[in-house]
């Protein structure tokens with residue numbers, strides 16, 4: 001009998017634990033259909049950004065009068081509507097179309113940092129047919145008077161505001177840069193998150209040496225990046241009753257197996273699909289199936305969390321003990 005790959009994420013019953021993370025490929029109907037055919041169990045739409053929504057309700061000319069306003073600056077990074085998914089109305093329309101074209105759950109994505117009128121789009125995404133919502137909070141605190149406590153309150157307040165406006169499940173995608181990641185995770189859950197998507201990649205601007213301007217830089221991930229979310233999912237699994245998704249650095253079947261062992265309900269992929277094509281989805285799933293059969297696991301449910309910190313024979317491996325071991329066992333050559 002072949003292994004049962006089904007899992008539950010955000011209350012959604014999925015045929016397997018491989019989900020396509022937020023990216024433009026899920027919003028294009030033909031690529032979404034291919035991703036489903038290759039075996040993806042659910043798809044997260046690319047984000048609709050707070051700035052895009054606010055932009056829609058302001059006159060562009062007025063906006064540019066603000067000149068150096070950081071909001072206008074953020075806006076200048078968006079491609080034209082024709083090139084990408086910009087435009088809240090076309091985004092909602094794309095959700096409805098996707099729901100008709102595929103059977104897999106569609107998770108809409110909102111991306112912002114502050115409570116405001118734009119949050120009403122959460123409800124509109126629900127009304128357009130989204131099965132769940134992912135809220136990506138990407139906040140860079142450049143104001144030096146802002147404390148960690150202020151930043152955290154901002155996250156928590158935003159989650160509570162979005163949660164209030166929808167009845168579909170809510171996942172929250174955040175980065176790892178909190179002094180107490182575990183406490184922050186708990187507070188996001190207390191504020192209403194049904195799931196946590198760990199971790200957002202904070203892309204750093206590069207410098208253009210010709211124009212002498214900072215320029216946005218998107219580099220695809222490497223498998224090494226998976227170790228940070230892997231550790232935190234293992235730590236959180238036994239302590240929080242919440243759905244967990246691993247994103248960043250998952251590139252192959254081994255990555256998905258590790259994510260599940262740590263305690264993730266699903267693993268999310270983007271970079272590897274861009275690099276290897278959609279056939280990578282089927283490859284990862286068959287690798288998972290083969291490994292489970294070889295190790296005599298009957299179901300994904302059975303292996304989920306079996307290497308979480310709580311279930312691990314050596315819990316210190318997730319703490320300082322691991323750091324000391326790594327340093328003392330290093331045998332690099334000095335040339």
Ligand SMILES: Cc1cc2nc3c(=O)[nH]c(=O)nc-3n(C[C@H](O)[C@H](O)[C@H](O)COP(=O)(O)O)c2cc1C
Nearest residue numbers: 021022023046047136221247248249250269270271
């Ligand atoms: C081209 C591209 C577009 C992305 N767009 C979004 C987005 O709109 N919203 C979001 O939350 N994450 C976005 N991401 C981040 C991915 O969802 C994912 O979290 C990240 O790429 C790490 O996963 P990976 O290692 O499988 O690439 C994007 C990533 C890429 C490469």
